[in-house]
Amino acid sequence: MPQHQRSKGTLIVTGALELSTNQITHFYSPAKNTSEMIKLLYRIVDAYADQECIYFSWDAASWHASKALYASVQDINMRSDARPQVKLVPLPSCAQFLNVIELVFSGMARAIIHNSDFPSLEAAQDAIDKYFAERNEQFSKHPKRAGQKIWGDERVPSEFSVSHNCKDPKYR
Numbered sequence: 010m011p012q013h014q015r016s017k018g019t020l021i022v023t024g025a026l027e028l029s030t031n032q033i034t035h036f037y038s039p040a041k042n043t044s045e046m047i048k049l050l051y052r053i054v055d056a057y058a059d060q061e062c063i064y065f066s067w068d069a070a071s072w073h074a075s076k077a078l079y080a081s082v083q084d085i086n087m088r089s090d091a092r093p094q095v096k097l098v099p100l101p102s103c104a105q106f107l108n109v110i111e112l113v114f115s116g117m118a119r120a121i122i123h124n125s126d127f128p129s130l131e132a133a134q135d136a137i138d139k140y141f142a143e144r145n146e147q148f149s150k151h152p153k154r155a156g157q158k159i160w161g162d163e164r165v166p167s168e169f170s171v172s173h174n175c176k177d178p179k180y181r
Contacts, residue, residue: 018130022117023031023049023138026110031148033053033113033141037134050078050095054085069102180181 023045024035034052038045050065057063065082067073068147075144100107121140 020133025049026052026113029154031153032145035141041072043072043077046072046078047081050081054092058092062094064096064098066098066100068100068108
C-alpha cells in the first residue's frame with residue numbers, strides 16, 4: 010500500500026564550509042539560484058572582512074557560474090575599502106568527490122531530515138540550526154581543519170579521493 014503524506018513545505022539550505030576552521034555558515038533560501046549565491050558571497054565577505062583574500066570553490070551548478078555572480082565578485086574586488094579580494098576556484102563538472110560541503114550536508118540530512126516527522130517547516134529549520142550550531146561549537150572547542158572526518162555521519166572520510174562520491178546516492 011503506497012504511503013501518501015501531505016507536504017509540509019520545501020526547505021533549501023544555502024551554506025558555505027570554511028575549510029581551515031571547519032565552520033558552517035548557512036541560511037534558508039526560497040530557491041537555488043544566482044541571487045542566493047550572491048547573498049552567500051556577501052555574507053562570507055562581510056564575515057571575513059579582516060582577511061586579504063577569500064577563495065570560493067564550488068561545483069559546476071549553473072547558478073554558480075552566472076554573469077551576475079561574476080559581476081558581483083568583480084564589484085567586490087574593485088572596491089577600495091577593507092573588503093578582502095575574492096578569487097573563484099570552480100570545481101570541475103562531475104567531481105562531487107571534491108565538494109567537501111556535500112559531506113556536511115549529507116551528514117546533516119541523515120542525522121536530521123531522513124526518517125523524520127517534523128510538525129512544521131519551522132521545526133525542521135530549528136533542528137538544522139541546532140545541528141550546525143553544535144557542529145560549529147564542537148569545532149571551535151576542538152579545532153580541526155576540514156579534510157579528515159568532518160562530523161561523524163558522513164558516508165566516506167572527507168578527504169580528496171577520486172573513489173569518493175560525497176553525495177549519498179540514495180538521496181538526490
